[in-house]
Amino acid sequence: MTILQKKQYEPLTVETAVNLTKELDLFPENSILSCREIGDGNLNYVFHITDSINEKGIIIKQALPYAKVVGESWPLTLKRSTIETNALKKHGEFVPQLVPEVYHSDEDLAITVMEDLSHLTIAREGLIKGQSYPKLSSHIGEYIARTLFSTSDFALHPFEKKRLAVEFSNPELCKITEDLIFTDPFFDHETNDFEPELREDVEAIWKNNALKLEAAKLKLSFITDAEALLHGDLHTGSIFASETETKVIDPEFAFYGPIGFDIGLFIGNLFLHAVSREEAHRAVIFEHIENTWTVFHSVFSELWEQSNLEVYTKVEGYKEYILQKIFSDTLGFAGCELIRRTIGLSHVKDLDGIADKDKRIAAKKQALALGEALILNRNKWNSLTVAITLLGEKTA
Numbered sequence: 001m002t003i004l005q006k007k008q009y010e011p012l013t014v015e016t017a018v019n020l021t022k023e024l025d026l027f028p029e030n031s032i033l034s035c036r037e038i039g040d041g042n043l044n045y046v047f048h049i050t051d052s053i054n055e056k057g058i059i060i061k062q063a064l065p066y067a068k069v070v071g072e073s074w075p076l077t078l079k080r081s082t083i084e085t086n087a088l089k090k091h092g093e094f095v096p097q098l099v100p101e102v103y104h105s106d107e108d109l110a111i112t113v114m115e116d117l118s119h120l121t122i123a124r125e126g127l128i129k130g131q132s133y134p135k136l137s138s139h140i141g142e143y144i145a146r147t148l149f150s151t152s153d154f155a156l157h158p159f160e161k162k163r164l165a166v167e168f169s170n171p172e173l174c175k176i177t178e179d180l181i182f183t184d185p186f187f188d189h190e191t192n193d194f195e196p197e198l199r200e201d202v203e204a205i206w207k208n209n210a211l212k213l214e215a216a217k218l219k220l221s222f223i224t225d226a227e228a229l230l231h232g233d234l235h236t237g238s239i240f241a242s243e244t245e246t247k248v249i250d251p252e253f254a255f256y257g258p259i260g261f262d263i264g265l266f267i268g269n270l271f272l273h274a275v276s277r278e279e280a281h282r283a284v285i286f287e288h289i290e291n292t293w294t295v296f297h298s299v300f301s302e303l304w305e306q307s308n309l310e311v312y313t314k315v316e317g318y319k320e321y322i323l324q325k326i327f328s329d330t331l332g333f334a335g336c337e338l339i340r341r342t343i344g345l346s347h348v349k350d351l352d353g354i355a356d357k358d359k360r361i362a363a364k365k366q367a368l369a370l371g372e373a374l375i376l377n378r379n380k381w382n383s384l385t386v387a388i389t390l391l392g393e394k395t396a
């Protein structure tokens, strides 16, 4: 019996992944296939199958019944694979040029078979090596605006929006975000992870009631504001890029949440990268940060003008109200991401990879101070320039 006929979960190996590929008939008959497991993320297996005759490849991503980074002591739903497949397809309806094509999926095996993007580089890795990816922020601004507007109540019939919100109910993965981004870093929790040199700054966060109150409000917004079908984990490690092309992968955290969360995570990761660079080399990243919002604002506004479903979109001032809410959420979520990636579980290579200890600690202190300022000032600041300017000065 073939692996597909069994209709039951089993973790793939490089051998069974090749057998599965043959069963799916995705390569010509004369192919010579080889396979490597290339997953470098926290959660899943990723098999890269290549055909040396026709020089083509495919990717099979498989969820494990636990979080790979921790092991079997952290069980995790296999349903995340279906969520990922369906989110890639749903977002692909609006931005096919910015997501990988899905060739096949199987709920029992928890796999997504998709386009091989190996000709591109993970944006985080490229940025660390000094690449600037001129199209990155325009593409991501467009990705966010189109996927989020098109899955919101401004574009969908209320029955369809609510059907999608049920289809993409993702409680286990949301709980990870609720804990790791919005809760643990603000308390003395065992999952936190930081250098002793940061203890004073971290304890100041734990004692800062005003900051914790704002983090609580942001967490509530994440849990309750079912505005659009989010990617849910839009960091620079979830984006493939080149000089001309951008592709967003890994939407297993997708669910109906606040629009500012995707924008905030992306901008937050650009800020994390900016503070890892010497000041003289930050300008190109600051331009990406500002351009992300500019492009998002422009495409979202364009879609808003075309919307015929929600009568209130024609009421003067409503669009500005919505965009102001999204902007304020964006700053707050970016601030939470800066703090969690610095002192919580699951750091970023941009900061942890700084070999010189003094420079690493200085960059991390800057990330924490900027994170706090973004959270506390999110309803006061009306542009990202203020946050960028603060990086040259004292931030809290």
Ligand SMILES: Nc1ncnc2c1ncn2[C@@H]1O[C@H](COP(=O)(O)OP(=O)(O)O)[C@@H](O)[C@H]1O
Pocket: 038, 039, 040, 041, 042, 043, 044, 045, 046, 059, 061, 100, 114, 115, 116, 117, 118, 122, 237, 238, 249, 250, 252
């Ligand atoms: N479509 C793809 N094409 C080529 N490589 C991929 C593709 N999808 C994932 N990868 C590789 O696998 C790694 C982990 O994938 P990712 O979806 O981020 O997994 P996880 O959910 O475990 O974080 C990526 O960093 C990338 O190197």
Ligand SMILES: CSC[C@H]1O[C@H](OP(=O)(O)O)[C@H](O)[C@@H]1O
Pocket: 040, 041, 042, 043, 067, 069, 176, 177, 180, 233, 237, 238, 250, 345, 346
């Ligand atoms: C133990 S889950 C921590 C972290 O991992 C996820 O990232 P990725 O799947 O891209 O490796 C997500 O960001 C979670 O917050």
